[in-house]
Amino acid sequence: MKTPRISRYPVAGEIVPQVHQIEVGETWMTAYQCYLADGILPLDPTEARKIKKNSSKYTIIDGKLFRHGFTHPILVCVDGEQCMRIMAELHEGICGSHIGDRSLSLKAICAGYYWPTMREDCTRYAQRYKQCQQHADWHNAPLEELKEIDVTVGRNKYL
16 A cells, blocks of 8 residues: 555644554465465575475465465465464364364365475474363273383393
8 A cells, every 4th residue: 555545633632543564474374375476486496496396286366375286275374373372173074073183184174274394283283282181981992911120130031
């Protein structure tokens, strides 16, 4: 915007709303958006080659980055705080299903979202969720024979 859209100036004693601009930092999507929209590549040659090679999987629609593929529908690319909100909503859900990490990442894809570290983020989210760890179904864990290691002999003794 080159000119402000305020048509009148404030009168003395009048409360004036303030507008603050929030700067959005660079994300993993920035390089793809710059390349697809303007043809600008990063200065690092290996990063530029990677962006060029993988850019065929992405498209920009109305200024938003989308990923498309053969086995899944077009997915909205997200990052940062949106990823955490999406994982929380899908993990806890309306009924509180508390699904595991693999199911959580597949559910995010089925819901239409994508970010490159989806699998790792979902694993970390499911592992650190306190209620899932407390109320886990441990009675289905495989049985193991308890072993005691004899330090002096170096052999295993079975209890």
